[in-house]
Amino acid sequence: xxxxxxxxxxxxxxxxxxxxxxxxxxxxxHHEFSGSDDVGSQKISELTGHPLDSFKPLxxxxxxxxxxxxxxxxxxxxxxxGIILGLVFGYWxxxxxxxxxx
Amino acid sequence: MHIMEGFxxxxxxxLWWLVAIPFLVxxxxxxxxxxxxxxxxxxxxxxCGAFIFILSALKLPSVTGSCSHPTGTGLSTICFGVFITSVxxxxxxxxxxxxxxxxxxxxxxxxxxxxAIGGPLAGYAVYRLLKNTPVNMYIxxxxxxxxxxxxxxxxxxxxLALAYPAQSGGVIASFSAFFIIFAITQIPLAxxxxxxxxxxxxxxxxxxxxxxxxxxxxxxxxxxxxxxxxGVGSR
Numbered sequence: 029x030x031x032x033x034x035x036x037x038x039x040x041x042x043x044x045x046x047x048x049x050x051x052x053x054x055x056x057x058h059h060e061f062s063g064s065d066d067v068g069s070q071k072i073s074e075l076t077g078h079p080l081d082s083f084k085p086l087x088x089x090x091x092x093x094x095x096x097x098x099x100x101x102x103x104x105x106x107x108x109x110g111i112i113l114g115l116v117f118g119y120w121x122x123x124x125x126x127x128x129x130x
Numbered sequence: 131m132h133i134m135e136g137f138x139x140x141x142x143x144x145l146w147w148l149v150a151i152p153f154l155v156x157x158x159x160x161x162x163x164x165x166x167x168x169x170x171x172x173x174x175x176x177x178c179g180a181f182i183f184i185l186s187a188l189k190l191p192s193v194t195g196s197c198s199h200p201t202g203t204g205l206s207t208i209c210f211g212v213f214i215t216s217v218x219x220x221x222x223x224x225x226x227x228x229x230x231x232x233x234x235x236x237x238x239x240x241x242x243x244x245x246a247i248g249g250p251l252a253g254y255a256v257y258r259l260l261k262n263t264p265v266n267m268y269i270x271x272x273x274x275x276x277x278x279x280x281x282x283x284x285x286x287x288x289x290l291a292l293a294y295p296a297q298s299g300g301v302i303a304s305f306s307a308f309f310i311i312f313a314i315t316q317i318p319l320a321x322x323x324x325x326x327x328x329x330x331x332x333x334x335x336x337x338x339x340x341x342x343x344x345x346x347x348x349x350x351x352x353x354x355x356x357x358x359x360x361g362v363g364s365r
Contacts, residue, residue, distance in 0.1 A: 062197065065133075105225065
């Protein structure tokens with residue numbers, strides 16, 4: 029078993045601090061928590077003086093018809109990564125177990 | 131950090147594509163040669179790639195009241211270098227451009243230069259600086275990942291500032307405007323990402339130190355010592 033848990037504790041602390049900051053920020057003021065991509069696009073339209081919808085895609089692209097479908101695709105992306113991750117660490121763990129058994 | 135489709139004039143799209151392509155070509159060549167040399171590298175490549183997939187799908191809220199996502203490119207940069215990382219990053223960005231309308235095909239070049247190339251390059255510079263010093267390995271991984279994440283957003287700000295200089299103050303004024311939107315939002319995310327990837331690196335050291343030694347990721351004695359400390363017992 030892994031003996032030293034210092035790094036786990038630090039990571040846990042960092043994640044907790046992150047959550048606390050989020051709760052604090054979201055409790056006060058009116059924050060939309062929209063994507064920084066969109067905020068950036070708004071800034072562009074502000075700087076150029078052109079309205080947002082005057083920016084037309086140079087290359088036509090598919091857009092997920094709703095937020096739900098977008099969430100599904102993002103979940104799929106993360107799930108794909110997660111499966112690979114579990115597979116590889118399981119494979120390594122199994123390798124180590126079988127090599128120390130003989 | 132995606133620059134949305136249509137939000138970059140075509141001249142800039144072309145320029146960033148031209149910058150990105152050599153990295154992809156070298157990356158594919160490196161990838162082929164490393165796979166031919168030893169299939170043992172494949173699982174590690176999977177882990178590095180998996181983290182770019184997972185972390186860049188997570189859009190997290192931040193102090194500025196907007197959401198952004200980490201990049202996860204630091205781990206791959208440390209293990210495999212900038213070029214291979216640029217290929218994995220490009221695959222993720224292509225997926226998001228084609229299916230999610232996050233970024234687009236014309237701005238893909240610019241997005242690759244920031245997330246898949248620029249961030250990793252900065253991370254790699256830090257990594258080389260710290261690799262052979264007595265600085266703790268996990269701290270090195272933490273710093274490299276946080277830097278790769280943060281610099282990605284600095285470069286996005288820079289790309290947008292070049293294309294859209296402010297009427298008063300020019301490139302510098304609009305750079306600071308984009309910097310506040312992208313990079314300040316990113317600071318807390320970069321810290322959490324650094325911690326998580328340092329933790330993952332610890333598990334790789336515990337389970338598969340020989341691969342890290344073979345890739346010469348860190349000096350052998352550092353890895354062996356850390357492995358001894360973690361000491362994964364099978365019983």
